[in-house]
Structures are given as structure tokens and as C-alpha cells.
Amino acid sequence: GAVVSQHPSWVICKSGTSVKIECRSLDFQATTMFWYRQFPKQSLMLMATSNEGSKATYEQGVEKDKFLINHASLTLSTLTVTSAHPEDSSFYICSASEASGSYEQFFGPGTRLTVL
Amino acid sequence: AQKVTQAQTEISVVEKEDVTLDCVYETRDTTYYLFWYKQPPSGELVFLIRRNSFDEQNEISGRYSWNFQKSTSSFNFTITASQVVDSAVYFCALSSNSGYALNFGKGTSLLVTP
Numbered sequence A: 001g002a003v004v005s006q007h008p009s010w011v012i013c014k015s016g017t018s019v020k021i022e023c024r025s026l027d028f029q030a031t032t033m034f035w036y037r038q039f040p041k042q043s044l045m046l047m048a049t050s051n052e053g054s055k056a057t058y059e060q061g062v063e064k065d066k067f068l069i070n071h072a073s074l075t076l077s078t079l080t081v082t083s084a085h086p087e088d089s090s091f092y093i094c095s096a097s098e099a100s101g102s103y104e105q106f107f108g109p110g111t112r113l114t115v116l
Numbered sequence B: 001a002q003k004v005t006q007a008q009t010e011i012s013v014v015e016k017e018d019v020t021l022d023c024v025y026e027t028r029d030t031t032y033y034l035f036w037y038k039q040p041p042s043g044e045l046v047f048l049i050r051r052n053s054f055d056e057q058n059e060i061s062g063r064y065s066w067n068f069q070k071s072t073s074s075f076n077f078t079i080t081a082s083q084v085v086d087s088a089v090y091f092c093a094l095s096s097n098s099g100y101a102l103n104f105g106k107g108t109s110l111l112v113t114p
Helices: none
Strands: A004-007 A012-014 A019-025 A030-038 A043-049 A068-071 A074-079 A090-098 A105-106 A113-116 B003-005 B012-013 B019-021 B022-026 B035-040 B044-054 B060-062 B066-070 B076-078 B088-096 B108-113
Touching: A004 A090, A004 B003, A012 A019, A019 A030, A019 A090, A030 A074, A068 B035, A074 A090, A090 B044, B003 B035, B003 B088, B012 B019, B019 B108, B035 B076, B044 B060, B044 B066, B044 B076, B076 B088
Parallel strands: A012 A113, B012 B108
Antiparallel strands: A004 A019, A019 A074, A030 A043, A030 A090, A068 A074, A090 A105, A090 A113, B003 B022, B019 B076, B035 B044, B035 B088, B060 B066, B066 B076, B088 B108
16 A cells, blocks of 8 residues: 655654654655644644645644645655644644555554654 | 444453444445544554445444444444453444545544453
8 A cells, every 4th residue: 555654753853842743655745734733642633734736724723834834746745743832742643645646545654743 | 414323432351352332323324434443552543444324234344343324323342252361441433434534433442351
């Protein structure tokens, strides 16, 4: 099946710094990528939908100036958490939807962010 | 609006027992997709099944089986002869269409003890 990678798999940063998380579709082109956030012992919540070459669409309650999303190519989307704070500590998971065929979604392995 | 309800927060069974995880959904769409994912402690989501709204056939894959009933808006998941390795959080999810964002239930944490 199709593979989606995320980098880094985990990151620890100081409060106030910015962190970039990459999501790549390795063997297919993805017109659409999704970013989810999962707090401990909770469900996955959609943060934003990212379409290649256009601005991301953010879910209600997600600050677009804090969570910058760039989908510059059909295989790469990045999520930058700006001025991170301890409450941003979470598990961030991306998924990518194929540009053709079944439009099936494939999930990345996730990135665990800890803000000190 | 879409909604997925997994009423069972935690389930604990002894190895070799059968266990059913419930999933009830709400949607106004006539076309939709239902999913089950397994999330082990590592965190990575493991895809188990996708079912579209037009296919009500039950599915069996090894020890796993799924019962889709549109009449009750349910998509239940049964593990037969459970094993310790089945211990994980299981999520049921719904999307309006293939390739659309998924709306996840709150998950059911399954613990299988020897």
C-alpha cells in the first residue's frame, strides 16, 4: 500500500520556539493532506485540510497564525507550530489522499511534540 | 453534521474470549464511508477496514469481523478468540466521501489479559 512518512517522529522544544513537522507521500501524489491532533487518551481531531498550491482550510477553533501549513508540492505538506507552548504538546498525525484512483487516505506514523 | 459514537470507553477481556466493539454513526449523507483503525501504544494508526454505504455485506478477515447495519446506523467490530496482541485503542471513523477528512469516534481501549 501507499506510504506516508512524517519527520520528525518526536521532538522536544522549549516554550516560545517554532517547530516544523513534515508529511510526505512516498510513492504517490497527494492533492490533499490532512492534519490531525491527538491529546493523550483522546480521539483524533482534524485541524486543517491542505490542498497543493492553495491555502489550507482550518477547522473552527484552530489558530491559523499559530499552526502554519504549507502544501508546496504533491508529495509534501508541512505544519509549523509557531511560538509553541506546553498546551501544544500533542501527537500530530497527517494523512494524504491520492490524487487519482480511489482517493483513499493513508496515515503517517505521527509526530509526538513535547513543549517544555 | 456527522457524529461517531463509541460508547465503550474501555473493555477488558481474558485471552481467547470474543469481544465486540460498538460503533454508532450519524450522517445526513447518502454516500459515506466507515472505517476501523487500531492504534497500538506506539501511536501509529493501523488501517483495518473501509466500508462504503452501499455495501452492507458483512466482512470477515481472519479473527476479525464487521457487522454493518444501515437500519441501526451501526458498524460493529468483533474480534474472535482475542489475543494479548489485540490490546490497543480502536477507533471507528466516518467520512463523507473517499479521500475526505475522517470524523473519529472517541475510541475504545481494549485490554486483553493472559
